[in-house]
Amino acid sequence: MHLKSKGTSVLFWLLAICAPVQAGSDSLETTGDILQILIPAAALGKTYFDDDQEGRLQFWKSAGTTFGVVHGTKALAGKLRPSRANTSSFPSGHTASAFTGAAFLHHRYGLAWGAPAYALAGVVGYSRIDADAHYADDVLAGANVAILSSLFFVSAEDSAVSNSPLQSDGLGVTVTMTNEGLSQQRKLPGLYEGKWRYSFQFGPAYLKKNIIGIPETSGSSVDIEDFDGENDPLTTALSVVEYQYNQKQSYYASFVPYELREVTSLENTVTLGGREYKEAEKLRVQYRLYDAVLGWQYKLIDTQNWHLNAGVDLSVQRTLVKFTSEDAGRAGASDWTAVLSPSFELQYRVTPRLSAFANASASDYSDSELLNAEAGLRWQMDRRWDAAFKIARYKRKTDSGELENDLKVDSALLELGYRF
Numbered sequence: 001m002h003l004k005s006k007g008t009s010v011l012f013w014l015l016a017i018c019a020p021v022q023a024g025s026d027s028l029e030t031t032g033d034i035l036q037i038l039i040p041a042a043a044l045g046k047t048y049f050d051d052d053q054e055g056r057l058q059f060w061k062s063a064g065t066t067f068g069v070v071h072g073t074k075a076l077a078g079k080l081r082p083s084r085a086n087t088s089s090f091p092s093g094h095t096a097s098a099f100t101g102a103a104f105l106h107h108r109y110g111l112a113w114g115a116p117a118y119a120l121a122g123v124v125g126y127s128r129i130d131a132d133a134h135y136a137d138d139v140l141a142g143a144n145v146a147i148l149s150s151l152f153f154v155s156a157e158d159s160a161v162s163n164s165p166l167q168s169d170g171l172g173v174t175v176t177m178t179n180e181g182l183s184q185q186r187k188l189p190g191l192y193e194g195k196w197r198y199s200f201q202f203g204p205a206y207l208k209k210n211i212i213g214i215p216e217t218s219g220s221s222v223d224i225e226d227f228d229g230e231n232d233p234l235t236t237a238l239s240v241v242e243y244q245y246n247q248k249q250s251y252y253a254s255f256v257p258y259e260l261r262e263v264t265s266l267e268n269t270v271t272l273g274g275r276e277y278k279e280a281e282k283l284r285v286q287y288r289l290y291d292a293v294l295g296w297q298y299k300l301i302d303t304q305n306w307h308l309n310a311g312v313d314l315s316v317q318r319t320l321v322k323f324t325s326e327d328a329g330r331a332g333a334s335d336w337t338a339v340l341s342p343s344f345e346l347q348y349r350v351t352p353r354l355s356a357f358a359n360a361s362a363s364d365y366s367d368s369e370l371l372n373a374e375a376g377l378r379w380q381m382d383r384r385w386d387a388a389f390k391i392a393r394y395k396r397k398t399d400s401g402e403l404e405n406d407l408k409v410d411s412a413l414l415e416l417g418y419r420f
Contacts, residue, residue, distance in 0.1 A: 032127030035120050036094040040101030043117075046109065052157065055108050061153040063100050066146045070096045073141075080230050082261055083132040090235045091141030091202075092134045098124035099143045103150035108157055136257035136290070137202075137237040144200035144239060151418055152385075197242040199417035204233040205258070206410045210287065212321055213272070213404035214333045220270035221404060222323075224285055227262035234260055236411050248299045250309070258289040258394075258409065272323050273331030286322040289396075289407070291315055293372075295343060295361075307347040313361040315339045315370060317396070319405060335400040339363050339370045353380045357390075371395040374413070388415040 040063065047056035070093050079089040098121035106114020125139040213221035238256035245251060263284045270277050277283050297311030315338070322332040343361035350356060360373035376390025392411045398404070 028123075028127045029131040029133075032094060032098075032124040032131070036097040036124050039098045039117055039120055039124075040104075043101035043104045043108075046105070046113075050157075052108075055104075055154075055157060058108065058154045059104050062104060062146075062149045065149040065153065066096050066100050069145050069149070070142060073145075077235055079138070079235055081133055082135060084230075085133075089134055090138045091145060091237075092125065092128050092138045093142065094128050095121070095125040095134075095139045095142035096146045099146035100150065103147045104154055107150050107154040110156070135235075135259040136288075137235055137259060140239060140255075140257065141200075141202050141235075141237040144202075144237070148200060148416055148418065194420045195244040197244075197417055197419045199240045199242075199415055200237070201240070201413045201415040202235070202237040203411055203413040205236040206233045207260070208408040208410060209406060210408075211404075211406040212285075212287070214321070214323075214331055215401070215404065220272065222270055222272070222283075222285075224260065224262055224287060227264040227285065230262060234258075234409075236409075236413070250297050250299075252293075252295045252297075254293045254295075256291050258291070258407075259287065261286050273333060275323075275328045275331045277323070277325055277328050281325050281327055284324045286320075286324075288318075288320045289405075290318045292317075297343065297345060305349045307345075307349075309345040311343050313341045313343045313372075315341065315361075315372075317398075319398075319403060321403060321405075333403040335398070335403045337368060337398050337400060339365070339368055341370055341372075354378070355380075357388075367399050369395070369397040376413075376415075378415075384419045386417045386419075388417070389413070390415065 044056070044059055046052070047059060070091055073091055074088045074093070077090040078087045080087050081089040099118075102114060102117035102121040105117045121143070125143060128134040128139055129136060207225050210224040211221050212224065236256065236258065238254055240252060240254040242250060242252040261284070263282060266277055266279055266281050266283055269279050293313050293315045295311060295313040297309040299307070299309050301308035317337040317339070318334070319337070320332070320334040322330060324330045341361040341363035343359065345357065345359035347355050347357040355378050356376075357378060358373075358375040360371070362371045362373070363369065372392075372394050374390045374392035376388050378386055378388040380386045390413050392413055394409045394411070395407065397406045
């Protein structure tokens with residue numbers, strides 16, 4: 001990195017850290033409001049400072065795509081915010097704005113710029129959850145839209161490879177090799193040789209059952225699916241990182257949040273956490289489940305058309321529940337659950353670009369049950385990018401002593417994957 005760039009980097013991060021203080025605010029929400037403007041503004045400003053016209057054009061392509069996707073999805077989803085202020089919750093625009101700048105700095109100028117920018121963008125995302133402006137999946141979706149848009153449009157400043165959008169005569173991405181003026185179309189078969197794949201998945205989630213009990217000596221249970229359904233369907237978003245260790249073994253990690261807030265007038269008197277909520281009383285519930293999975297799979301069958309993997313998943317779940325009414329007050333509970341499950345993945349290649357797949361992991365223990373299954377179709381757009389549509393079912397039943405939960409959610413998901 002040149003001395004000029006180092007000086008610019010130090011100055012930028014000093015401004016970024018000091019800006020909320022200079023604004024005279026100790027509010028995390030205000031800090032997020034400032035940073036969601038400052039980070040992309042600094043990214044754009046660097047293109048002027050370095051006289052990087054190509055980078056500036058890439059920034060606007062990435063930012064414009066992110067803006068269009070985020071606000072178009074907001075209109076389609078119509079998701080009520082946790083604060084109940086409006087129906088623009090999914091995805092988070094503040095988070096998308098911050099990650100637009102952070103991802104551009106990373107992909108154009110390197111990790112030395114990107115790492116601190118991502119950290120500050122993460123502060124923006126957290127501030128939106130803390131302010132009751134968004135759910136966790138809203139923030140996750142906003143960040144992913146920005147990162148994937150940047151991956152598509154932005155190339156490294158010193159890279160010999162630059163991307164152009166999908167061509168009108170078919171699905172494909174043009175790769176221009178500036179080295180010796182070579183240019184060629186990305187072709188199939190054969191995937192990019194990189195061992196990593198990152199994917200983002202999102203879509204509507206249909207709550208079929210969510211029975212919750214807080215025993216505390218004796219108690220009842222309620223099914224949130226019977227509540228008023230202010231957000232019906234829900235939204236869901238998840239991120240997956242995969243690593244191909246060798247020709248036979250692969251590892252992956254995923255994170256998915258399920259979150260909702262609902263209200264109902266009770267048809268019967270119930271006891272939750274030692275508190276009695278009476279018939280006809282208005283009861284509010286906050287439910288949050290974070291599920292992080294670490295997995296390993298081994299390739300058992302690998303023919304031209306058929307692929308079968310088998311392995312094991314470790315699912316670590318954090319659940320938090322709060323019930324509130326004006327008369328009886330608040331009852332709540334939380335727990336941690338870790339579940340080890342066998343898993344499999346089956347894939348059939350219909351054409352060189354199109355494949356059908358199904359995968360599942362399941363377990364049944366005395367105090368917990370888990371099923372995570374999905375099936376769909378995947379289209380290989382080029383050697384790096386793929387897209388899929390799938391239907392999924394998630395079921396869990398736990399009894400930790402502190403909290404009982406019987407959950408079933410069906411989802412219809414769009415997936416976008418990138419190999420590197």
